[in-house]
Amino acid sequence: MVKFAPPADGRPMKKNDLILIAALLAVALLAYAGVSLYSKVSTNKAEAVVYQQGKEQGRYRLSENTVVEISLENGDYNILQIREGQAEITEASCPDKTCVRHRPISRQGESLVCLPNQMAVEIENGADSGIDGATD
Amino acid sequence: MTKKIAYTGMFTALAFVFSYIESLLPINLGIPGIKLGLANLVVIVALYLIGVKAAGILSLVRIVLMGFTFGNPANMIYSLAGGVLSFVVMVFAKKLKFFSVTGVSVLGGVCHNIGQILIAIIVVETVSLLYYLPILILSGTVAGVLIGILASVLIRHLEKALAVSQ
Amino acid sequence: MKKVYGVILLVIGIAVLVSAICLYGRDEKLNQYQGQFFDCFDTVTTITGYAGSQEEFSEKMDLLKQKLLHYHQLYDIYHTYSGINNLKTINDAAGVEAVKVEPEIMELLKLGKEMYEQTKGEFQIAYGSVLSLWHDYREQGMAKPNQAKLPAKEELSKRAQHTEMGAVVLDETASTVYLTDKEMSLDVGGIGKGYAVQRLAEYARELGMEHVLISVGGNVSAVGAKIDQKPWRVGVENPDQDSLEPYLCTVDMVDQSIVTSGDYQRYYEVDGKRYCHIIDPHTNMPPEYFASVSVLAKDSGRADALSTALFNMEFEEGLSLVESLEDVEAMWIGKDGEIRSSSGWKADEKK
Numbered sequence: 001m002v003k004f005a006p007p008a009d010g011r012p013m014k015k016n017d018l019i020l021i022a023a024l025l026a027v028a029l030l031a032y033a034g035v036s037l038y039s040k041v042s043t044n045k046a047e048a049v050v051y052q053q054g055k056e057q058g059r060y061r062l063s064e065n066t067v068v069e070i071s072l073e074n075g076d077y078n079i080l081q082i083r084e085g086q087a088e089i090t091e092a093s094c095p096d097k098t099c100v101r102h103r104p105i106s107r108q109g110e111s112l113v114c115l116p117n118q119m120a121v122e123i124e125n126g127a128d129s130g131i132d133g134a135t136d
Numbered sequence: 137m138t139k140k141i142a143y144t145g146m147f148t149a150l151a152f153v154f155s156y157i158e159s160l161l162p163i164n165l166g167i168p169g170i171k172l173g174l175a176n177l178v179v180i181v182a183l184y185l186i187g188v189k190a191a192g193i194l195s196l197v198r199i200v201l202m203g204f205t206f207g208n209p210a211n212m213i214y215s216l217a218g219g220v221l222s223f224v225v226m227v228f229a230k231k232l233k234f235f236s237v238t239g240v241s242v243l244g245g246v247c248h249n250i251g252q253i254l255i256a257i258i259v260v261e262t263v264s265l266l267y268y269l270p271i272l273i274l275s276g277t278v279a280g281v282l283i284g285i286l287a288s289v290l291i292r293h294l295e296k297a298l299a300v301s302q
Numbered sequence: 303m304k305k306v307y308g309v310i311l312l313v314i315g316i317a318v319l320v321s322a323i324c325l326y327g328r329d330e331k332l333n334q335y336q337g338q339f340f341d342c343f344d345t346v347t348t349i350t351g352y353a354g355s356q357e358e359f360s361e362k363m364d365l366l367k368q369k370l371l372h373y374h375q376l377y378d379i380y381h382t383y384s385g386i387n388n389l390k391t392i393n394d395a396a397g398v399e400a401v402k403v404e405p406e407i408m409e410l411l412k413l414g415k416e417m418y419e420q421t422k423g424e425f426q427i428a429y430g431s432v433l434s435l436w437h438d439y440r441e442q443g444m445a446k447p448n449q450a451k452l453p454a455k456e457e458l459s460k461r462a463q464h465t466e467m468g469a470v471v472l473d474e475t476a477s478t479v480y481l482t483d484k485e486m487s488l489d490v491g492g493i494g495k496g497y498a499v500q501r502l503a504e505y506a507r508e509l510g511m512e513h514v515l516i517s518v519g520g521n522v523s524a525v526g527a528k529i530d531q532k533p534w535r536v537g538v539e540n541p542d543q544d545s546l547e548p549y550l551c552t553v554d555m556v557d558q559s560i561v562t563s564g565d566y567q568r569y570y571e572v573d574g575k576r577y578c579h580i581i582d583p584h585t586n587m588p589p590e591y592f593a594s595v596s597v598l599a600k601d602s603g604r605a606d607a608l609s610t611a612l613f614n615m616e617f618e619e620g621l622s623l624v625e626s627l628e629d630v631e632a633m634w635i636g637k638d639g640e641i642r643s644s645s646g647w648k649a650d651e652k653k
Contacts, residue, residue, distance in 0.1 A: 034271035136539035
């Protein structure tokens with residue numbers, strides 16, 4: 001009753017197989033080029049978003065060097081500098097200067113916080129850092 | 137008919153054992169989804185020697201069994217997606233008669249990985265998983281070639297053995 | 303016939319696949335949201351969770367914020383709030399009278415006493431008299447860095463005489479707290495935040511939130527896992543603030559808490575030397591063993607107290623304490639960046 005499929009070719013590979021393999025390798029290469037191009041574009045999309053008292057005040061692309069003065073009505077301020085794809089606070093009126101001491105940030109979800117001035121800078125649309133929270 | 141059923145059962149058990157052996161091998165390249173796919177060897181041999189239906193059933197049963205025993209039921213959806221896409225493509229590729237066993241196996245390996253990543257993108261809702269696509273196509277091709285060569289040798293020999301036992 | 307079988311097989315396959323997706327994707331309609339506020343414990347609170355909509359999440363966030371604000375007021379030693387007896391009320395009544403308190407204060411102080419015993423006095427809640435002296439010098443030093451000074455040794459040891467734990471009298475039946483020494487004061491800086499985070503995590507669960515990550519100024523507590531059953535991944539901050547590498551390692555957490563005590567955030571400098579906000583009760587000076595110590599434990603309050611205590615202890619002593627405790631792991635980062643950890647510490651070191 002059992003009817004077997006036609007016997008497999010003696011040789012393990014045909015010319016068509018080799019063409020297929022070559023084509024797949026080409027596709028993989030092409031996909032790699034596409035992905036790396038895309039990820040380059042997406043890091044360029046990363047933005048430093050400034051929040052004051054929880055409200056968004058402005059967005060600045062990390063790809064464009066700039067200096068922003070973030071000031072409060074009472075005269076307190078933080079100076080945000082964006083250079084070479086990184087954001088950092090270079091100067092601030094706050095007493096503790098924790099925000100100035102903090103290292104520059106560039107990755108998705110990283111933040112600079114100035115508690116006395118109730119100001120936070122967060123990276124959005126950046127490359128994923130894969131982290132949900134941080135302990136310091 | 138009885139023989140066919142017996143063969144299907146035997147091959148299913150074999151595929152199950154192969155999956156288990158593979159789950160024991162500590163291959164971890166840090167990228168999910170990269171594996172040799174030893175079970176696919178059994179599926180391909182069954183596809184050529186027993187038939188489409190038997191190969192399909194054993195492929196499904198193997199995945200479900202693995203999911204509930206040594207694997208993780210939550211991850212079964214990924215194996216299913218990969219298994220079904222890979223199987224469907226292999227059946228059509230075989231029908232075309234354009235490729236040898238190796239070509240069919242390569243297509244199966246690549247489609248298995250593509251199926252998994254597509255379902256992962258839907259479930260996790262992260263398109264960025266596409267980053268893995270190039271490496272998964274590459275690994276699928278390499279695994280497919282290895283499994284394909286093994287399968288064509290096996291088919292050549294088993295064909296006689298199974299025919300004799302008829 | 304063959305074709306029919308093929309079609310049937312295909313249909314079954316697709317059906318199984320679709321139902322698996324539906325089964326798996328039941329919860330997937332929930333989105334991840336994050337809320338942030340600045341009003342509690344002088345730090346940033348970040349809560350990450352899941353909800354069907356922004357409104358639904360905000361509603362729960364408001365409830366959580368109310369709760370945390372309540373703890374903030376109870377454990378405040380600088381301000382009084384009308385209608386509430388808080389730690390300042392207790393401190394102000396030192397040597398005068400017992401103060402009736404809410405269970406949240408009683409429970410915290412009980413845990414504080416327990417941790418004092420467990421850490422052989424390296425963690426202290428009755429250490430307010432010394433801490434407040436350092437606090438004043440630090441505030442002045444930060445405001446005018448070129449005039450920054452250290453408190454005098456004599457003054458410190460004089461203040462340290464009023465830190466006897468026995469003088470903290472807890473009466474559970476009357477639910478009152480009495481400090482018998484007029485000069486003494488409570489300061490729960492090393493445990494209050496962690497304890498509040500633990501209670502907040504429990505409250506979140508009561509609200510039906512099963513997947514939440516709460517971070518109050520680096521006191522991080524995970525309720526359950528993430529919605530996809532993956533653990534919450536928490537980065538341990540690199541104490542070297544000039545390094546471009548933000549995290550030294552990451553820790554995966556499910557129903558656990560992590561707390562880090564470090565010398566690199568709150569400190570002031572005198573003659574170019576750094577003096578951090580943590581003070582060793584045995585020397586009355588900031589300890590100089592480590593840049594930071596992280597403690598992973600089930601209970602955030604214990605983790606908080608332990609991280610402070612370990613920061614005050616030599617490595618070997620701290621290690622044997624950690625190893626003697628169940629479900630507690632720790633990682634020590636030396637001033638030179640050297641990383642050491644307890645036997646059960648599991649982290650992905652990433653460069």
